[in-house]
Amino acid sequence: MGHSQAAKAESRERVLRIAARRIREEGMTAPGVADLMKEAGLTHGGFYKHFASRDELMVQAAALALEDGEAKMAEAARRDPDEPRTGLIDAYLSARHRDAPGTGCALVTLGSAAGRGATEMKEAYEKQVRGYLDLIGEAGQGDDPEETRADAMVTLSAMVGAILMSRAVADPQLSDELLKTVAERLKHPAPTV
Template sequence: MGHSRAAKAESRERVLRITARRVREEGMTRPGVADLMKEAGLTHGGFYKHFASRDDLMNQAAALALADGETKMAEAARQNREEPRTGLIDSYLSTRHRDAPGTGCALVTLGAAAGRGAAEVKEAYETQVRSYLALIGETGDGDDPDEAHADAILTLSAMVGALLMSRAVADPRLSDQLLRTVAERLKRPAVND
């Protein structure tokens, strides 16, 4: 790869990474191309050398933002070798995660956009949901795969919902309570009738 091709690839990757962070922070409708290119240290006029359209950039950035979360979730599960599910829950439902949407889970920010968005965004969103369900299912107890899958669905839904609400409410005490209560409830052992 020649220097100009390498530089172009590096510039494109920088724009994608910046856009992925901004998509996590603001969703898919807010970041403007001019602002994104400026933040990447590039001119607005060079945009079309890298992407076919704003939609193309947003779709690729959303897919990247979603995929980045998978690595972080797997790392969180590995933090507590004795109880990987607890490590995952504690990391996901932390104030640190809540307060850093730019590096956090894109399922929270992109849920509504994926529901209304292009097929490729929906597919990227679904891929990550399935991946997270598999990861959470691996961290659970029990021998029944159907029960493990159902528990993973409940766990992921509760975590995403709690994080979303904790970012959306104005009262910091309620925000903390949402994270803490859902984490405590999810970590309780299952009660068999």
């Protein structure tokens, strides 16, 4: 790859990374092309050298944001080899994750957009849901595959929902309580009656 092609690829990657961060922070509709290009240190006119349309950029940036989240979850599971599920839950349901949506899990911010989006968007979202389910299932300690899968679905749904709600409420104490309570219940389920 020549110097100009390498520079072009680097610029494209920079725009994608910025767009991925911005859609995690603001959702799919907020970041405009002009703002993204300016933040990347590029001209608005240069956008079409990299992408056919804003929609193409948004789908690719969403896929990148989703992939980044899965990598972080896998890293959290590896922190404590004896308790990978606890590591996942603690990392996901943390104040740090809640307070940094730009680097956080895109499942939280992209759920409704994926639900209304094009097939490519739904497929990218689904790929990451499946990846998280596999990761959570592998971190569990069950012998029954159906029960392990069901537990992974409940765990993922609870974690995504808790982060979403903890970011959306105005009361900081309730926000903290949501994270703490859901984390504790996922790690230590209440006995069934």
